[in-house]
Amino acid sequence: MSHNDTVPLYQSSQSDIDEIENMMNGGFQSGPGSVLPARPPSPIRPSIPVTSSPFVQSNLPPLAPAQKVTPVPVPPAGSGGSEGGKASGFGSPANTLTEPVWETVKRDVGRIGSNLKLVVFPNPNREDPGKALRDWDLWGPFFFIVFLGLTLSWSASVKKSEVFAVAFALLAAGAVILTLNVLLLGGHIIFFQSLSLLGYCLFPLDVGAVICMLKDNVILKMIVVCVTLAWSSWAAYPFMSAAVNPRRKALALYPVFLMYVSVGFLIIAID
Amino acid sequence: MQAPVENYANPKTCLFHVLFKGAALAFYILSALFFNSFVIIFVVTVLLAALDFWVVKNVSGRILVGLRWWNEINDLGESVWKFESLDQESLARMNKKDSWLFWWTLYLAAAAWFILGVFSLIRFQADYLLVVGVCLSLNVANIIGFTKCKKDAKKQLQQFASQTIASRFQSTVQSAFTLV
Numbered sequence: 001m002s003h004n005d006t007v008p009l010y011q012s013s014q015s016d017i018d019e020i021e022n023m024m025n026g027g028f029q030s031g032p033g034s035v036l037p038a039r040p041p042s043p044i045r046p047s048i049p050v051t052s053s054p055f056v057q058s059n060l061p062p063l064a065p066a067q068k069v070t071p072v073p074v075p076p077a078g079s080g081g082s083e084g085g086k087a088s089g090f091g092s093p094a095n096t097l098t099e100p101v102w103e104t105v106k107r108d109v110g111r112i113g114s115n116l117k118l119v120v121f122p123n124p125n126r127e128d129p130g131k132a133l134r135d136w137d138l139w140g141p142f143f144f145i146v147f148l149g150l151t152l153s154w155s156a157s158v159k160k161s162e163v164f165a166v167a168f169a170l171l172a173a174g175a176v177i178l179t180l181n182v183l184l185l186g187g188h189i190i191f192f193q194s195l196s197l198l199g200y201c202l203f204p205l206d207v208g209a210v211i212c213m214l215k216d217n218v219i220l221k222m223i224v225v226c227v228t229l230a231w232s233s234w235a236a237y238p239f240m241s242a243a244v245n246p247r248r249k250a251l252a253l254y255p256v257f258l259m260y261v262s263v264g265f266l267i268i269a270i271d
Numbered sequence: 272m273q274a275p276v277e278n279y280a281n282p283k284t285c286l287f288h289v290l291f292k293g294a295a296l297a298f299y300i301l302s303a304l305f306f307n308s309f310v311i312i313f314v315v316t317v318l319l320a321a322l323d324f325w326v327v328k329n330v331s332g333r334i335l336v337g338l339r340w341w342n343e344i345n346d347l348g349e350s351v352w353k354f355e356s357l358d359q360e361s362l363a364r365m366n367k368k369d370s371w372l373f374w375w376t377l378y379l380a381a382a383a384w385f386i387l388g389v390f391s392l393i394r395f396q397a398d399y400l401l402v403v404g405v406c407l408s409l410n411v412a413n414i415i416g417f418t419k420c421k422k423d424a425k426k427q428l429q430q431f432a433s434q435t436i437a438s439r440f441q442s443t444v445q446s447a448f449t450l451v
Binding site: 134 | 308309310313314317318321325329330342344349350398401
């Protein structure tokens, strides 16, 4: 009887069935490093916005966990120290199931930082877009969208609520529609990964909106918005273009650019 | 005097599990009395709902019912849902009250958001519907994730049990044959 095809999910070291322990130990050694039995990759099921993946499989560079966004917890750190040390497959589930809460928070907060660095700043991993945003998370995008909405709402002198609602709905619905656009063009991208990407690419526009909020000069606003717009588009470009057929690259990229342009107009036009 | 019913094993975790859900619902319902600004209502409610999502998924799920789920992208670039559960011994030892509280507050919160959504639909308030929609989807995501995780754990257990029986049978047969 081979244990290679099914690796039991849970630790059995406390099992009091002695005859089984030997078989289990045999299973431990033959088991793969990751926890779970081989499952065929399931079709994408909607609905799970946040991941908390302890197993960093991608070749993320070990990034220093950046900003400490305290109440907003998010998926894992690129420096998977605790996870990387797990040699035996059965140590892992116990560790993530029984790890202290603080560790989870740290891991999640670190993930926002690492994802942000990957997407928005120049780094060697952009050459391989498929691998770069492997640990997608939606906390970063959530925070950026809300922040942009708040900034725009703050800058507006009238109708603050409408501005916020419009900005939030525009960005959220826009991200969903853009993702659907890529999928319908026959591209290969994971739904939540793309949502996560488009959210992270909002970071430059966030910066631009803050600057525009502080200084009310129209010329300055236009320059700042143009610069941040270009930065956002540059950030999104490799990921979106890698996902589709080269002949349809423009079809996939143009709507993204259009959405960022419209956000840019919102930023300039708010007074 | 011994208490006839066992108490909560993790009172602090139970408290947090309920705290954010309750706070989000309460804030949403009561805010109309105090705040005129939709922005504040939206941001605070959605933030509380998001915190609740994180707490349930990462903390109370683990501690109260010993389950965990997440999504990963494997090397082939496909998205894989992963589930984790404690072994049968620990699962059996889980406090009944804890898990009862866990599941029921999950369902009740989702039902409450749904009812609030119906109200805002009736009143044609699209922006409040947005808030309710976001909170409801976060709750439903957790429910679906944990339900799948529980089913997966049961399936694993059944597989394990049947494998165990099969292998024991096999080893018994083999030893019987070697004796012959």
